[in-house]
Amino acid sequence: MGSMLNASYWLTNISLEQGYGIEDGQVVGTDTKVCHIRIDGDKISEVVGADVELQSHLPKYDCKGLLMLPSFEEAHIHLDKTYFAGPWKAVKPASSVFERIEEEKVLLPKLLPMARQQAESILTLIQRFGATHVRSHCNIEPVSGLKRLEATLQALDTFSGKISSEIVAFPQHGLLRSNSVELVKQSLAAGATYVGGVDPYSVDGDIEKSLQTMVELAVMNNAGIDLHLHDGKEAGKQTLSRLADLTEEAGLQGKVTVSHAFWFAGAPQQEAEEMAVRMASLGMGIASTVPIGRMMMPLPMLHSQGVQVKLATDSLTDHWSPFGNGDQLEKTGRYAELYGCSDERSLSQSLRFITGGITPLNLKGEQVWPKVGDTASFVLLHASCSAEAVARRADRQAVWFEGRLVSGSL
Numbered sequence: 001m002g003s004m005l006n007a008s009y010w011l012t013n014i015s016l017e018q019g020y021g022i023e024d025g026q027v028v029g030t031d032t033k034v035c036h037i038r039i040d041g042d043k044i045s046e047v048v049g050a051d052v053e054l055q056s057h058l059p060k061y062d063c064k065g066l067l068m069l070p071s072f073e074e075a076h077i078h079l080d081k082t083y084f085a086g087p088w089k090a091v092k093p094a095s096s097v098f099e100r101i102e103e104e105k106v107l108l109p110k111l112l113p114m115a116r117q118q119a120e121s122i123l124t125l126i127q128r129f130g131a132t133h134v135r136s137h138c139n140i141e142p143v144s145g146l147k148r149l150e151a152t153l154q155a156l157d158t159f160s161g162k163i164s165s166e167i168v169a170f171p172q173h174g175l176l177r178s179n180s181v182e183l184v185k186q187s188l189a190a191g192a193t194y195v196g197g198v199d200p201y202s203v204d205g206d207i208e209k210s211l212q213t214m215v216e217l218a219v220m221n222n223a224g225i226d227l228h229l230h231d232g233k234e235a236g237k238q239t240l241s242r243l244a245d246l247t248e249e250a251g252l253q254g255k256v257t258v259s260h261a262f263w264f265a266g267a268p269q270q271e272a273e274e275m276a277v278r279m280a281s282l283g284m285g286i287a288s289t290v291p292i293g294r295m296m297m298p299l300p301m302l303h304s305q306g307v308q309v310k311l312a313t314d315s316l317t318d319h320w321s322p323f324g325n326g327d328q329l330e331k332t333g334r335y336a337e338l339y340g341c342s343d344e345r346s347l348s349q350s351l352r353f354i355t356g357g358i359t360p361l362n363l364k365g366e367q368v369w370p371k372v373g374d375t376a377s378f379v380l381l382h383a384s385c386s387a388e389a390v391a392r393r394a395d396r397q398a399v400w401f402e403g404r405l406v407s408g409s410l
Contacts, residue, residue: 007403009059012036013050015067017385020345020365027345027365030385034065039376042402047372061410066380066397069351069389070358070369072328073133074126076226076259076287076312078170079155080138080148083317085121086114090322097203097230100320101173105143107319115148119155122316122326123163128408129327130379132163132401133356135287137170137196137226137259140187141178153191162406168226170196176204181213188221194257195221198228201235207242215246224255226287229262236263240275247282254283259312261286264302265295272298273305280306289314289324290334300339303353311335311353328354333393347387360386376403380410 014035021029036054038046054060083089094100111118119136126134136156139148149167156165169192171180184195195217200210218225225247229239240263247256258279264272264286279286285308288297303309311331315321332354336342341350345363352359360369370378383394398408 008040010036010038012060012062013065014063015065017360018367029344039403042376044370044374044376063380067383068378068380070355071132071377071379072130072354073356074131075135075310076314077136079119079122079136080115080152081318082118085118108143115151116154119152120158123159126326130396130399132377134163135166137168139172140169140183141171141173141180146187146190149187162401167192168194168196174203176210184217188223194224194226196226199231200239201231207239211242211246215250219250226257226259228259230260232263232266244278244282257285257287259287265297276302276305276307287312290331309353330393333390336390344387347390350390351386377401
C-alpha cells in the first residue's frame with residue numbers, strides 16, 4: 001500500500017465529524033458518521049455514507065471506524081541542530097544567550113557529520129505523529145557556512161513526496177553580530193525560503209539596521225521573514241512595532257512570522273492588544289512553543305484579535321532544551337490545558353493551531369472539512385472526535401500526504 005502513487009482507491013469505514021451535539025443550547029458532543037472516501041491522485045474525489053454499497057472495482061482499504069483529521073504542520077523546528085537519535089544529554093547551564101552561542105560554536109562542527117541522518121530521524125518522528133508540513137530554521141553562520149543547509153536540504157530531499165517544507169536561513173549568532181548577511185544571501189539562492197534573525201536589540205545591537213537588512217534580503221529574494229524574538233520590555237516592543245512598519249512599507253503582508261515574541265508575555269494588556277491588532281492587519285503570524293511557567297503567552301488573545309497563531313516544537317532535545325518531543329497533538333493538548341479549553345467546542349477548535357487553521361467543524365458546528373476537491377493530507381487516529389483527540393493526545397494509526405500513505409499502516 002505504501003507505493004500507491006496517483007492511484008484511485010477507496011478508504012472505507014472512516015469516521016467523519018458532521019456537527020456538534022447540542023443540549024439546552026450548549027455544545028455537549030460531536031456527531032460523527034461512518035463514511036467511505038474515494039481518493040484520486042492527491043485529491044479527495046468522493047465522500048459517501050457507509051450505508052451506500054460501493055459498486056466499484058477500485059481497491060478498498062478498511063479503516064475500521066478510525067477518525068480522520070487534517071494532518072498537522074510543524075511551524076518551527078531546528079532539524080539541523082539536535083541530540084535526537086544520539087546519546088542522551090541534558091542542557092549545560094549557561095548564564096546568557098551569548099554563552100550558549102559560544103558553546104554552540106564548539107559544538108556545531110562536532111554535530112555536523114550526523115546532521116543529515118539526525119534530520120531524517122526527526123522527520124520520521126514528526127511524520128509518525130501526523131505532520132505533513134515543516135518549517136525548519138537552519139543555522140547559517142560563519143562556523144557552519146552553508147553546510148547545515150546542505151544537510152537539511154538532503155534530508156528533505158529524502159522525504160520528497162512525503163512532506164512539504166520551508167527553510168528559514170537562521171543567523172543564530174546574529175545577522176549583524178556574526179557578519180552573516182552574505183551567507184544568508186547565499187543560502188536564499190541555495191534553497192532557503194525565509195530570512196531569519198535573532199533579537200535585533202540584544203544580539204545584533206541595532207534594531208533599525210538589523211530589521212532593515214532582513215527586510216532588504218527578503219524583498220530582493222522574494223522571500224518571507226521569520227524572526228526569533230526573545231527580547232521583552234521596551235526593546236521587544238520597539239522591535240515588533242518597527243517590524244510591523246517595515247512589513248507594511250515593503251509590501252510583505254502575509255509573509256512575516258515572529259517566533260516566540262515573548263514581549264507579549266510581560267506586556268500591559270492594552271499595549272499587547274493594540275500590537276496584536278496591528279500585526280493581524282498585516283497578516284503577521286506568531287509561532288509559539290506554548291511556554292509554561294514564567295512566560296505565559298496571551299495566545300488566546302492573539303488569536304481572537306486575528307493574529308495567525310501556530311504551535312511548534314522548536315528544539316527537539318538539543319543544547320538549548322531537552323524537552324521537545326515533536327508531537328504537535330501533544331502541543332495543542334498543552335495549549336488546551338493551559339488556557340482552559342476543557343469543553344467540547346473549544347477543545348475541538350484548538351486543533352486549528354496545528355493544522356494551518358483547518359478544523360472539520362467550524363465554530364458554528366458546520367462541516368467544512370473534508371470536502372470533495374480537498375487535498376488528501378490527513379491523519380487517521382484512535383478517537384471518537386477532535387475534542388477527544390486533543391484532550392487525550394490520541395494514538396495515531398496512519399498519515400497521508402497528498403494521496404499517499406506516508407507513515408503507519410492500516
